[in-house]
Amino acid sequence: MGYCLEMSTGDMRTVVRLLTAVERTEQQERTLARVRTECERTDARFQEQGIDLDVSISQALDELIDGTPSTDLCPAYSYAFYQAVAAHFSDPTDLGAWRRPAWFYAMDDELARHGVPTDLLPGTFLFSGPPLRLPHPGDAVPAIGTLPAQRAAALADAYTRVLDRLDPEFRGPARRFAHAMRFEAEEWESARKLGTNPDTLLFWLH
Numbered sequence: 001m002g003y004c005l006e007m008s009t010g011d012m013r014t015v016v017r018l019l020t021a022v023e024r025t026e027q028q029e030r031t032l033a034r035v036r037t038e039c040e041r042t043d044a045r046f047q048e049q050g051i052d053l054d055v056s057i058s059q060a061l062d063e064l065i066d067g068t069p070s071t072d073l074c075p076a077y078s079y080a081f082y083q084a085v086a087a088h089f090s091d092p093t094d095l096g097a098w099r100r101p102a103w104f105y106a107m108d109d110e111l112a113r114h115g116v117p118t119d120l121l122p123g124t125f126l127f128s129g130p131p132l133r134l135p136h137p138g139d140a141v142p143a144i145g146t147l148p149a150q151r152a153a154a155l156a157d158a159y160t161r162v163l164d165r166l167d168p169e170f171r172g173p174a175r176r177f178a179h180a181m182r183f184e185a186e187e188w189e190s191a192r193k194l195g196t197n198p199d200t201l202l203f204w205l206h
Contacts, residue, residue, distance in 0.1 A: 002097035003141055005126075005205050009149060009184060010089030012131055012200040018084055019064055019132065031087050036061060038083045057083070064134070075137035078144055081130050085202055092204070095180060096173075101127070101140040101205060110170045114162040120155045122177065126203050145203040152201060153185035 018028050018035075039057040046053065053076040055063075060076035061083070063069045069077060086092075098104075108123040118124055126145040137143070147155070159178040166174055184201060191198050 002099060003101060003205055004097055005095040005203065006092035007095055007180065007184075008085065008089040008092045008202050008204075009187065009198045010085070010200060010202070011196070011198055012085075012146070012202075014088045015081075015084050016131060018088070019081075020067075032065075035080075035083045035087050038086065039080055042079055042083070053079075064132075069135050072135045073138045074135050075139065075142055077134040078130075078137045078142045081132065081134055082142070082144065082204055089202060090198070093180060095203075096176065098205070101143060107170050107173060110167055111159070111162065111174065114165050116158045116162060117154075120151065120158050125201075126205060141206050143203075143205040145205075147201045147203070149184065149188040149199050149201055152181040152188060156181040156185060 018024070018031060021028060024032065036058060039061050043056050043058055046057075053074060055071060055074045055076045057076045057079045060069070060074070061080035064077060064080055064084075104122045104126055108121040111121055112118070125147040127143050128145045128147075130144045131146065156178045159174045159181075163171060163174055163178070188198060
């Protein structure tokens with residue numbers, strides 16, 4: 001069994017404002033309607049697969065908006081938050097399938113051994129969690145992580161510098177991250193010149 005890792009980019013402040021607004025604008029209400037529809041679709045898909053989350057994703061969305069989660073342990077809130085992000089962020093970039101989440105910590109050790117800073121290690125940013133406090137998903141996945149977009153260039157540089165010295169097991173994945181981050185760094189610079197600020201890279205492991 002493998003786990004899929006996706007990355008998208010956007011302004012996280014718009015997501016937080018949607019979920020925490022006391023009074024929402026018409027645009028926010030339209031966005032929220034789309035988010036709710038996607039939550040309902042995911043609920044239906046899980047029901048067909050026989051997956052019971054205790055709290056539905058649609059209910060989790062409403063509870064996040066109200067600030068009243070009914071449990072402190074359920075993955076539905078992570079799925080609801082992800083749908084709110086998806087409504088605001090870029091289309092996701094596929095970063096591949098991975099054997100198990102814990103493997104990234106072995107990659108951390110290898111990269112750190114060659115001097116890569118702690119905040120640029122995959123185990124640090126892939127599992128850092130969302131900017132809002134959510135009930136724990138209860139397992140290793142789904143996992144949400146974020147990295148400031150302005151750090152993408154530093155990550156690409158750091159990984160590229162050590163590629164030739166890494167154990168072969170980690171060389172390909174490090175190259176994949178470096179290429180993805182180089183692209184995101186260039187996109188971030190272009191966006192800033194156009195007056196926008198997609199400040200956050202979001203990672204979704206599921």
